[in-house]
Amino acid sequence: QVQLVESGGGLVQPGDSLRLSCAASGFSFKLYDMGWFRQAPGKDRKFVAAVNFSGRDTFYTDSVKGRFTISRDADNNIVYLQMNSVKPEDAGMYYCAAGRQLSGNGHYLRDLYDYWGQGTQVTVSS
Numbered sequence: 001q002v003q004l005v006e007s008g009g010g011l012v013q014p015g016d017s018l019r020l021s022c023a024a025s026g027f028s029f030k031l032y033d034m035g036w037f038r039q040a041p042g043k044d045r046k047f048v049a050a051v052n053f054s055g056r057d058t059f060y061t062d063s064v065k066g067r068f069t070i071s072r073d074a075d076n077n078i079v080y081l082q083m084n085s086v087k088p089e090d091a092g093m094y095y096c097a098a099g100r101q102l103s104g105n106g107h108y109l110r111d112l113y114d115y116w117g118q119g120t121q122v123t124v125s126s
Helices: 104-108
Strands: 003-007 010-012 018-025 032-039 045-051 058-060 068-073 078-083 092-100 120-124
Touching (some): 018 032, 045 068, 045 104
Antiparallel strands (some): 018 078, 032 092, 092 120
8 A cells, every 4th residue: 555654853953954754655656746744733734845756846835945955766765855954943743745747836735645644743942
């Protein structure tokens, strides 16, 4: 069955770096665009970053541009989110998601993703 398993979350201080991983299985990873979403307590799940199926195109919400990098490893079916210069507002549960044939702005839309992981928690505190 389809599985997306996130890992790498934890407690970090402002300014630290963290790398999240999402291991995918049970579907044709190479055909799917992959995204990361963040959900803070009591808030909606919001788009953070996405990478298209080929890895050529990436998309970021404005607040993480220049600090976060999304990438994918097609050989091992893993998508990464490198988080640098972490801020308190980056805290939340981070979810990995997979969507098929997302075009342009579609990458930003939560409802267009087909598969979701269980999430990994990122806490930012000094």
